[in-house]
Amino acid sequence: MPLLNAQNLRKTYRLGRVDVPVLRGVGLSVEPGECVAILGASGSGKSTLLHLLGALDRPDARENRSNSQHELGPTISFDGRELAGAPARVLDHYRRFDVGFVFQFYHLLPELTVVENVTIGGMVAHGRVGYRRQRHAIESYAKELLDRVGLGHRLEHRPAELSGGERQRVAIARALINRPRLLLADEPTGNLDRVTGAKTLDLFSELHRLGQTTIIVTHDEATAARAQRVVRIQDGVLV
């Protein structure tokens, strides 16, 4: 059974009075332990697809009713659980425990130290009381993750004191803090130089080797080539 199975995903944004369709009925299935790259040009809808798969956004219920009333509604099934029409608390839980995000621009919290940026994922997941109870374990695991990404010596630094590659490695450690079964990466090397980007991709490969299911969105053929499987997206549909 696939870990993630998404079908009939559509998304249209409204810009002023104009409807701009971004996804036009996308379907994707990812097996456990698989590393899939979604390759597409800028504006092809790949990031939007990633946001839908990560429950950061919801797919449109169905396309324009007058044209295609017969079409099926969207489904996003994770480990057999349906997410497309699920209530917000189910999606929040999914983002907390089942999925980890890595963004192109890292999105670290500038006021927090490296280790705090990683443990905050644990704090959000377990709540203040739960975090206090498991603080030691969460912090130990955060340090272990940071060790694994080569930042064990920079625990107390602020993001502003780190290089781009280091920041992205902190973001990867943060994404993994709650041991998610699915890792979603949106242009993880898009903001890095070639060498640093390659090192970051090595890290993803290492994770994949350890059995981490990963979906990487990228516009870069070389980055996509590091994945186990590549799907191409163009004008809102997989080709």
Next chain:
Amino acid sequence: MPLLASLAVMLCTGMVLVVWSVMGGFLSHLVNSGRSLIGDVSVEVPYTGFAHYDELQARLKALPDVEATAPVVSTQGLLVLPNGSKELVLIRGIEGESFAKVTAYRDSVWWKPITSPLRKDPKGEDPRLSEAANAFYSAVSQNGISLTVPVEGGKRDPAAVPGIEVGGFNKREKQGFYSPLYGHGWRQRQFESDRPSPTPVIMPLTGKVTLHVLPMDSSGRVLDAVSRSFPVANEFHTGVYEVDRKSVFVELGAIQSMLMMDKGLRVTTPPPAGTVVTDTKGNEAFPRPQVVGEDPARVTTVYVRAKGTSVDAEALKGRIETVVQQFTTDFPDAARGGRFYVSTWRDSNRTMISAVEKETGMVLILFSLISITAVFLVLAIFWSMVAEKTKDMGILRALGASRSGVAWVWIRYGLAIGIVGSLAGFGLAYLIVTNINDIHDWIGRTFNMYVWDPKVYYFNEIPAKLRWVDAGIVVASGVISSGLGALIPAMRAARMDPVRAIRFE
């Protein structure tokens, strides 16, 4: 920005608390001063007074919650001061000992030896601290309490105890004590010297005042004015400016005598002038009025003090009314047609107290309305902070934070700012309230601006009192207001689309 929000909350809570403390302190001081001036309840027949007051006092003292009673004669009179100036004053004839049991009279006698200086007098410049004058102050202190002065032959003459502000013979120093003034015309005349004495001479040492009063006969008709000079035994200070400025205490027996309220004989109406009668021995003589009875002494008022401080004055008043009712039944002619009034200090000053209560309420409402600006300030600051932290909100949402979780972060932040600001406001208010008179004096000295003029504001000092209950209410309101101010920005943060938030730059 959070510092700015905390500062706004601090200023608002501090301001409300200071205003509440000053107004509440004023009200509390006003009500409490009544107890120190007239006890808890007074029984009064104005002007003409009532007889058998010893009997009434005995019955009142029999009540379980009555501590003490004191007979008093209250009347208006003209006071002629040693320098010839005249003032209309409230004269109260009292027995020092009994009056001191009902009121704080013993403490209010000003010229007495003291061992430690007043709060504002760290240098100890108060003349009453003088060890050399200790014997003198001890003697005049006793004179003040007994309202008598010693004369030749071991006897004691009745004396007067005017308020410390009467006549303006004493200068109130900024340290809080009084200095007898130099160079007044009255003193120069007394010493027949053009040069002022190098040492001040206080009223109890040399002063004499003359009182002019209008007595009434038993039917209430006003008789010819009666005048009498009294040596000044001491001066009193209650802290209530109006009382200290316009009241004089006199020994009870003396004022009863002046007002013809002392014990006397009742006689028949004399026959017309020129009438001649023949006595038993056959001699012709002018007829003498026949003694037909005795008129007991009268007082206008009996002050009553309750036992302890927990007795409800209103309840005590009710019980005293019952006693007075029985008394008037048993002694129908005690008041000679006059009417008994039983009242608490609050009753006697109801107009003023209720005005102050209303003013307190109004001022609090006004300042609370002003303080609502703190809510909007917190709202504006948080609105801007939420905008600044949009991306961070998106990150938290991506990490799985719920909408309510994000909102709660901001509300907690607002509450934290409220707690810090309100507690700081409480600290500020505490500092101001506990040092309000020093601050006022400093402003006066530095900017020559005296807001609290005792001639206008009844009390000599600003009677601020910080109550813990009030402080609790204001601090809690500050915290809640800050939470409310953060609520709308928190809802905005919660409603934020995480995808747009993450893309926000």
